[in-house]
Amino acid sequence: MRPYGRAMTDTTLTPSACTTTTASPPVRLWSRAFAVIYDPSLWIGEVAGMRRRRRELLATATGRTLEIGGGTGLNLAHYPSSLPELIVAEPEATMRRRLVKRAARAGRRVRVVDAPAERLPFEDASIDTVVSTLVLCTVDDPAQALREIARVLRPGGRLLFIEHVRSDSRALAWLQDRLAAPWKRFAEGCRCNRPTATLMAATGLAVDAGEARWSAMPPIVRPLITGCATPAEHGAHP
Ligand SMILES: C[S@@+](CC[C@H](N)C(=O)[O-])C[C@H]1O[C@@H](n2cnc3c(N)ncnc32)[C@H](O)[C@@H]1O
Numbered sequence: 001m002r003p004y005g006r007a008m009t010d011t012t013l014t015p016s017a018c019t020t021t022t023a024s025p026p027v028r029l030w031s032r033a034f035a036v037i038y039d040p041s042l043w044i045g046e047v048a049g050m051r052r053r054r055r056e057l058l059a060t061a062t063g064r065t066l067e068i069g070g071g072t073g074l075n076l077a078h079y080p081s082s083l084p085e086l087i088v089a090e091p092e093a094t095m096r097r098r099l100v101k102r103a104a105r106a107g108r109r110v111r112v113v114d115a116p117a118e119r120l121p122f123e124d125a126s127i128d129t130v131v132s133t134l135v136l137c138t139v140d141d142p143a144q145a146l147r148e149i150a151r152v153l154r155p156g157g158r159l160l161f162i163e164h165v166r167s168d169s170r171a172l173a174w175l176q177d178r179l180a181a182p183w184k185r186f187a188e189g190c191r192c193n194r195p196t197a198t199l200m201a202a203t204g205l206a207v208d209a210g211e212a213r214w215s216a217m218p219p220i221v222r223p224l225i226t227g228c229a230t231p232a233e234h235g236a237h238p
Helices: 030-060 093-106 142-152 168-187 196-203
Strands: 010-014 019-020 065-067 087-088 110-113 127-133 154-163 207-213 221-229
Touching: 030 127, 030 154, 030 221, 093 110, 127 142, 142 154, 142 196, 154 207, 168 196, 196 207, 196 221
Parallel strands: 065 087, 065 127, 087 110, 127 154
Antiparallel strands: 010 019, 010 110, 154 221, 207 221
8 A cells, every 4th residue: 555645636526516635646556456346356345244334323324424445436426415515535546436427326415525534634623524335454654554544533422343353263364364365465454363443442432333244255364344433532433
């Protein structure tokens, strides 16, 4: 994954207009291919339950909402239309292009930002809801990303997440460890054995998560956690 010191592109998208303010850097061939195969690869998992999970989680988003690592925009259809502002950050140019197209097709106002989760271009305590689905497995520095999320959340704000994680089963965790390196190369930086709930707690987030399965997907990415997390100093979520 690219270093997170690069210039950020901010694309504001309305049903009729889309303006990109900086040029994107050149992208690698596999990054392009990955963006092309991303939706078809996930399709069966979406149909088998992930789409429902997204819908149920995102129905609870409130206020100024920031999604990190928005990818091709699979979450866009599930946000309440009543949100006052929806911002989607995505650092990979190939993914972002698809995200911008999907947002335009959805015909709703979305601000698309070129930014990594480790360096969010937002003021402290300026966001009500942060959303992360299948992203904290991929960021290079999850502890820094979680600190950034805690920084930008307003008091009482929440991180809503669906993440695939390291298995509690010793046998599956062993398999995840064995396959971590080739999977990371295939899946553009995804760490299939990352203990994300533990990292959240270590960052001082109060985590309220349930366990689930990403049905119809490879076993090494099936264990899911889904729920919400609140910066500890903000107090427990309602
Ligand atoms: C597995 S995809 C998930 C996409 C989308 N959230 C979804 O639910 O389908 C992981 C996404 O994280 C993005 N990503 C990679 N590194 C990142 C970083 N440091 N900060 C934020 N997003 C990142 C990737 O470009 C990719 O779009």
